[in-house]
Amino acid sequence: MRRTRALSLVTALLALGPMVGTAAATPRVTSAAAPYCYEEPSQPTADVSDLKAKFNSANWMQTLQAMYQRRWPSGQALAIAQARDKYWDQFVRKDSFESFAESMMVAIHEETHMWDLDPSRTRWNVHTAAWINASRQDTAVPLHDGFPRKEILPLIKDRFSDSMDGIYLRDRTQGEYHFQGVTAELNAGLTGLPAVTVVQEYIKGVGASNARDIAATNLRYLLLYLRVAKDRYPDYWAKIKNEPKVRELVLTQFLRTAYWLEKSAPYTGKLGSPNADKITATNYAPENLAILEEFTGRKVRTDAQKHCTT
Secondary structure (H helix, E strand, O other), X not given: OOHHHXXXXXXXXXXXXXXXXXXXXOOOOOOOOOOOEOOOOOOOOOOOHHHHHHOOOOOHHHHHHHHHHHHOHHHHHHHHHOOOOOOHHHHOOOOOHHHHHHHHHHHHHHHHHHHHOOOOOOXXXXXXXXXXXXXXXXXEEEOOOOOOHHHHXXXXXXXXXXXXXXXXXXXXXXXXXXXXXXXXXXXXXXXXXXXXXXXXXXXXXXXXXXXXXXXXXXXXXXXXXXXXXXXXXXXXXXXXXXXXXXXXXHHHHHHHHXXXXXXXXXXXXXXXXXXXXHHHHHHOOHHHHHHHHHHHOOOEOOOOOOOEEO
């Protein structure tokens, strides 16, 4: 699947937004003083050769769940939670095991949207939900509306994320999305990336070739959104900064991005362009770390343990 097709599926799903209102536990951020590291179980070398040998277009869901049970339990848990969703078929390729594995970036990304944006959990621009992993799903995260995300564009001084900026920020519809769009897109990107990282040896095409870019870019959008909120919308900044669930989600997503970008780094080219690392470097610029630390009240590590606080 071409990257333009993958991104168009994301656009189409989020365009519906305004119309809709296991594994070892990942620790919650429970103490302002305690160091916190984002981690989740994965076994990317677990043998799935038997699943590949038996794969066909009729057993793809059983294969998906068994594959992730062995390699990434959070993917199995999400697949079980969304097993009855009628839209899976739009996202999953079934012509071969290799194309099936490659399509998981889009499939898991989109099914995360489906879970997060279900009207039983999310009321558009009011509160949201986020499937983090098998042992953690955030619900009733207050959003307090916000402002159009296109307002972050003047802060982007390079072209590293230009193709996605055109979709998410410059597009007439997408650019008008508020904080809901920022948080939803980042969360989906942070499931799509591990979904293909743990099966990378089977990916032969380009259908997952922007997985790392999506995660890095949407973290960029979150950090820049917080900067614009503080500078131009102080009342809104104060509202979201006063919400523990929002602060916790922002911190977790920053550390989670670092965690999966590190694990996927050896597969740049297959799972991302060199721009992913360039975007990541800008995410660690002093002004972006400063807004993150001011908003969350936590300092993050910038050494080899970037998925941890100090």
